[in-house]
Amino acid sequence: MTSTLPAIELEGLTKRFGSRAAVDDLSARIPVGKVTGFIGPNGAGKTTTMGMLLGLVAPTAGGGRVLGAPLDNPGAFLPRVGALVEGPAFWPGLSGSENLRSLAVLGGHDVSRVATTLEMVGLGERGGDRYGIYSLGMKQRLGIAAALLGDPELLVLDEPVNGLDPTGITEMRRLMAALAGEGRTVLVSSHLLSELEQIADWLLVIDRGRAVYQGPAAELATGAQISVQLLPASVTDFDKLLEVVAAEGHEPRRQGELVVVAANGDEPRLVSAALNRAAADAGIVLSEVRVDRPNLESYYLAMVEGGDK
Amino acid sequence: MIRSFQFQLRVLWRRRVLLVTALTTLVFSVGAAALVLANATDGPAGLRGRGATVAGLSEAGGGTEVFLRGASFTGTFLFVLFVGAFAVDFGRGTVRTMLLRQPNRIRLLLGKLAGLLAYAAAWLAVAEVLTWLAARVLAPGQDVSTTSWTSLSAIGSGLVDYVTVLAWIAGYAILAMAIGVLTRSVPIALGIGLAWSGPIEHLTQNAWPDAVRYFPGLLLESFVAGGTAEITAARALLTVSGYVAAAAAIAAVTFARRDVTA
Numbered sequence: 001m002t003s004t005l006p007a008i009e010l011e012g013l014t015k016r017f018g019s020r021a022a023v024d025d026l027s028a029r030i031p032v033g034k035v036t037g038f039i040g041p042n043g044a045g046k047t048t049t050m051g052m053l054l055g056l057v058a059p060t061a062g063g064g065r066v067l068g069a070p071l072d073n074p075g076a077f078l079p080r081v082g083a084l085v086e087g088p089a090f091w092p093g094l095s096g097s098e099n100l101r102s103l104a105v106l107g108g109h110d111v112s113r114v115a116t117t118l119e120m121v122g123l124g125e126r127g128g129d130r131y132g133i134y135s136l137g138m139k140q141r142l143g144i145a146a147a148l149l150g151d152p153e154l155l156v157l158d159e160p161v162n163g164l165d166p167t168g169i170t171e172m173r174r175l176m177a178a179l180a181g182e183g184r185t186v187l188v189s190s191h192l193l194s195e196l197e198q199i200a201d202w203l204l205v206i207d208r209g210r211a212v213y214q215g216p217a218a219e220l221a222t223g224a225q226i227s228v229q230l231l232p233a234s235v236t237d238f239d240k241l242l243e244v245v246a247a248e249g250h251e252p253r254r255q256g257e258l259v260v261v262a263a264n265g266d267e268p269r270l271v272s273a274a275l276n277r278a279a280a281d282a283g284i285v286l287s288e289v290r291v292d293r294p295n296l297e298s299y300y301l302a303m304v305e306g307g308d309k
Numbered sequence: 310m311i312r313s314f315q316f317q318l319r320v321l322w323r324r325r326v327l328l329v330t331a332l333t334t335l336v337f338s339v340g341a342a343a344l345v346l347a348n349a350t351d352g353p354a355g356l357r358g359r360g361a362t363v364a365g366l367s368e369a370g371g372g373t374e375v376f377l378r379g380a381s382f383t384g385t386f387l388f389v390l391f392v393g394a395f396a397v398d399f400g401r402g403t404v405r406t407m408l409l410r411q412p413n414r415i416r417l418l419l420g421k422l423a424g425l426l427a428y429a430a431a432w433l434a435v436a437e438v439l440t441w442l443a444a445r446v447l448a449p450g451q452d453v454s455t456t457s458w459t460s461l462s463a464i465g466s467g468l469v470d471y472v473t474v475l476a477w478i479a480g481y482a483i484l485a486m487a488i489g490v491l492t493r494s495v496p497i498a499l500g501i502g503l504a505w506s507g508p509i510e511h512l513t514q515n516a517w518p519d520a521v522r523y524f525p526g527l528l529l530e531s532f533v534a535g536g537t538a539e540i541t542a543a544r545a546l547l548t549v550s551g552y553v554a555a556a557a558a559i560a561a562v563t564f565a566r567r568d569v570t571a
Contacts, residue, residue, distance in 0.1 A: 048570075055412045056405060056569040074412040083409050089402030091320055098323070106316035107410030146406070 005068055007032045007154050007185040008053065012062035013071075015048050015209075022048040024209035025062065030187055030202065035180045037200030037217065038189040039300060045209040046189040050085050050158050053187075054078065067154055079108070082152035084160060088143030092132030096123055096142050099131055100149060109150045117145040122171060136163035144175070155179060157188045161195055173199050193300040205300060212303055220299060228272045230259040230279070231288035244282045245275060260292075268293075313411055313420020314427070321428045334432050338439035341379020346444060346451040363453055370466025371448075372458040376440040377470040380433075380477070381533045384526065385506045387429075388481045389499055394425055395489025396498035405569050414565045422486055429478050437471055476546070477533040480553050484525055487556035490564050525552040 008030035015023040023045040030036045040046050051057035053066055055074025069076035090099040100114040118127040121141040126134075134142065140163045147155055157176075161169045177199050180186050190196050193203075203220055205213040213220060232241050241259050245252040250261045250271075263271050268291040276289050349361040361378055365371065398404040398421075411417045441458070448455045457463060485502060492498040506526045514520040514527055521527040521539045528540070528549035536542035 051568070051570060054409060056408060058566075058568060078409065078412045081409075085409075086402065086405065089406045091403060092401075093323060093325055094320065098319075102316055102319040103406065103410055105319060106312050106407060108312055109410075 005032070005065075006030055008064065008066050008187065010049075010062070010064035010071075013049065013052060013059055013064055014061040015045075015052060015057060016060045021209050023052070023059075023206075026206065026209065026211055027062075028204050028211055028214050030185065030204065032185050033180065033183050034201040035176055035186045035188065035196075035199050036202040036204060037193065037196035038187055038204050038206070039193050039196065040189075040191065040206040042191050044191075044206050046191075046206065047086055047158055048209075049206070050083070050156055050187075050189065053156060054081070054083050054085060056085070077154075079150060080153045081156060082147030082150055082154070083156040083158075084140075084143040084147045085156065085158040087158075087162065088139045088146070090131045090139070090142060090146075093130065095128050095130055096134065096138075096145075097127035099142065100127075100146060103146055104149050107150055113149055113151065117148045120148060120175065121145045122168075137165060137168050140164055141168070144172070148179075153184055155184060155186045155188075157186065159189055159191075161190070169195070205303060207303070226263045226268050227292045228261045228263060228268055228275060229255070229288070229290050229292055230261065230275060230286055231257060232259070232279075233285040233287040237284045240282065241279060241284050244278050244284065248275060248278050250275075263291075310416040310420045310423070313407075313417045314423045315420075316407075316411075317421050317424025318427065321424065330428075330432055331435075334436045335439060337379065337383065338376075338436050339443045341382070342375050342440050342443035342447055344382075345375045345378045346447050346453060349451055349453065363451065366448070367454040367457070369457040369460050369462040370470065371453065372441040372444055372455065372463060373437060373467040373470040375444040376437045377474060377533065377535075379440055380436075380474045381530060384477075384481060384530055384533075385503070387478060388485055388506045388526070389502045391425065391482045391485030392488050392498045392502035393495055395421070395486045396492060396495045399489070399493035400495045408569060415561055418486070418490070418561060418564050422482060426475075426479055426482055429482070430475055433471065433474060433478065437467065437474075441467070473533060477529055480525075480529050480532075480549055483553045483560075484556050487560040490560040522548070525549055528552070 006029040008028070010026055010028045013023055013026040014021060026045070026049060038046055038049070048057060052059050052071065055071075055078060059071070064071045066077045067080055091102070094102065097114055097118060100117065101111050103109075104111045104114060115124070115127070118124050121144045123138060123141050123145060126138060131139070131142065140160065144157070144160060147157065160176075161172050164172055176186050176188060180201075188196060188200070197217070200217045203213060203215065203217045204211060205220075230241060230245070232238055235257065238257075238259070242252050242254075245259060245261055250264075252259050252261050254260075261271065261275065272289050272291060276286060279286050345361050346366070349363050349366055351363055361374065366374060398407065407417055408414065411420075445455050445458065488501055489498050492501065510520065510524045510526045513524065518539060521531055521537060528545045531537045531540050531545040532542050532549060534542075536545065
């Protein structure tokens, strides 16, 4: 496993379906040995991108490398990649373990790993049951087990917690963190940042096929603006409040019934106190004064909905 | 390709599939023997394309001729079965699961075809033996002599009949593969397969007898029947081989190039 080259490197990757660009000039680098959250709203191009990474979908333009091998030669890197894309798909007449054994034969993997992978995903006791009677969550777990069969360096998981109950989601997060702890690279997609916020070291956020953020997860929200929100007791005081805030040297904006003031790096509690005092001096009663500290999720939502970064 | 082949056999080699196949084979064998023997007419031997005769069935190859004639009635059934076997992987999404383990698409497709044909070949051998046994039991009731059915020449005829039916099935399998790969949908593929191999070809043949020289399903029927008044078995095999080669090429190119998005 190399530690200098990125696990995945994309250069201008583009996929068009007719006139619609599902992935549009996407360039990205996914570091080795980290959990990378691949985030974007539904239809942002996540699954299409993963399809191109796995040789299932041919790019219209651009390219890249996966584990050092070119994207257009999936045979060179897929044996070292485990993947679950577009949901689990297995043979309903076979048991979970028979499905895995068959896939191990197809992939040239060690069949003796089947029991281990079933245990890893919590299906150890249900491996003998027919896949056709599995619940959605169990099917999802089997999909993860299949991805782990070849002891992969890189795991590509498309919405892996779909169908899992809260306990299953927690276990899946632990599993992904543990896999990354073993030095594997995990690329995991979701349309909800909150699902990955706790485990992702690195984020690739896309919207309408384009990257809108890539970098350490911890740095995503550092550019987010903390604001002070003021709610006048009487709506008739709204315009007057805007003037008072402007006179204090701020640039207020309306947000519904609220007057929103960016802290601009000042201590928000001091800004709140100053504005509260100024409003009172002007005879305005405020029924609410609160500090809004955006979390990662709200910052992400603002980003993909066209809000300011 | 060997891994894909082994994989396909593993998927097929399960109790329920084996039981259904065994039961179907048994019903086919007994039914085919009864039907062919019951419909045997008086007449000279050596006219395989025309219909079974008591004299023909009493020859050395008579026992396995029953199998050959019985198999020829199952063309549409087998065709539809193969169409479903290829299309189901697209409908169920398992083609994606397979491609993640075997990215060489041509090898995957060939391995699947080979696996299905190997499975068919094994059961075909069972069917031939069972049909022969059933025919041996039923033949005396239809005044068909079985004294030469156990000769060395009978074994030779049996092998030729087996290879003929296997080639005939391979033709259907490859045509079915093309339909499955092109449509990627079980209901659409089955609809096309049933409509084409059933009404379309046969209704056209009723209105235009020469259709038997050009339509792939009719050519395969003519081949397995040992030729007809309109076309010899050799000519039918040669013509249908062109269709089969074209179907294989179209299936391979389509499967190799098309995006797998669902």
